Amino acid sequence: MAFELPKLPYAYNALEPHVDAKTMEIHHSKHHQAYVTNLNNAIAGTDAEKLSIEEICKNISKYPMPVRNNGGGHFNHSLFWTIMAPGAGGEPTGDLAAAINSAFGSFAEFKTQFAAAAATRFGSGWAWLIVKDGKLAVSSTPNQDNPLMDVAEVKGTPILGIDVWEHAYYLNYQNRRPDYVTAFWNVISWPEVAKRFSAAK
Ligand code: MN3
Numbered sequence: 001m002a003f004e005l006p007k008l009p010y011a012y013n014a015l016e017p018h019v020d021a022k023t024m025e026i027h028h029s030k031h032h033q034a035y036v037t038n039l040n041n042a043i044a045g046t047d048a049e050k051l052s053i054e055e056i057c058k059n060i061s062k063y064p065m066p067v068r069n070n071g072g073g074h075f076n077h078s079l080f081w082t083i084m085a086p087g088a089g090g091e092p093t094g095d096l097a098a099a100i101n102s103a104f105g106s107f108a109e110f111k112t113q114f115a116a117a118a119a120t121r122f123g124s125g126w127a128w129l130i131v132k133d134g135k136l137a138v139s140s141t142p143n144q145d146n147p148l149m150d151v152a153e154v155k156g157t158p159i160l161g162i163d164v165w166e167h168a169y170y171l172n173y174q175n176r177r178p179d180y181v182t183a184f185w186n187v188i189s190w191p192e193v194a195k196r197f198s199a200a201k
Pocket residue numbers: 027031077163165167168
C-alpha cells in the first residue's frame with residue numbers, strides 16, 4: 001500500500017500572519033507531495049511497502065539514502081502539520097506543563113533551548129521536543145532525519161518539531177530564521193503535543 005499525502009487539517013491561509021498561505025501551499029502540495037512520491041518510488045516492490053513510516057524510520061540504517069531522505073520527509077511533515085493550528089499558541093497545561101518544568105526548569109527556559117536548537121542547526125534540518133527514556137529533551141537533526149531514526153545522534157519520540165529548511169520560511173522571513181522561530185510559538189497546538197506526549201510516555 002502506497003503512502004499518501006495527508007490532507008492539511010486547516011486552510012493554507014489559516015496560520016497567517018505567522019506562516020503565510022503561499023509558503024503553506026508550496027510546502028504541503030509540492031515539497032511534502034514530492035517526499036511521498038519519491039518514498040513510494042524508492043520502496044516499490046520491497047518489503048518496506050508493508051511497514052508503517054515509523055517502522056521504516058526506526059530501522060532507517062538498513063535502507064538506501066532515498067528512503068532515509070524521503071521517508072524522513074514524509075514522517076516529519078505529517079507531524080508538523082498536526083502540531084500547528086489556527087488560533088493556537090499560548091502555553092501547555094497539565095502533565096505536559098509539569099514535565100516541561102521538570103525537564104527544563106520553566107516554560108521560558110524550554111523556549112530558549114528549543115529556539116537555540118532551531119537557530120543553530122546549520123543548513124537544513126529540524127529542531128525537536130522529544131520523549132527520551134520517559135523524560136523530555138530538546139534535540140535537532142540534519143536534512144530530513146528525525147529522532148526516531150536509529151542513525152539519530154539523540155534518539156527519542158518526537159512530540160513537537162519545527163522545520164528550519166529555508167522552504168519553510170524564506171518567502172515571508174527571507175534570511176531571518178529567528179523571526180520565523182519566534183512566530184512559530186503562536187501556531188503550536190499544545191493539546192496535540194500533549195496527546196503525543198501521553199502516547200509516547
Ligand atoms: Mn519542509
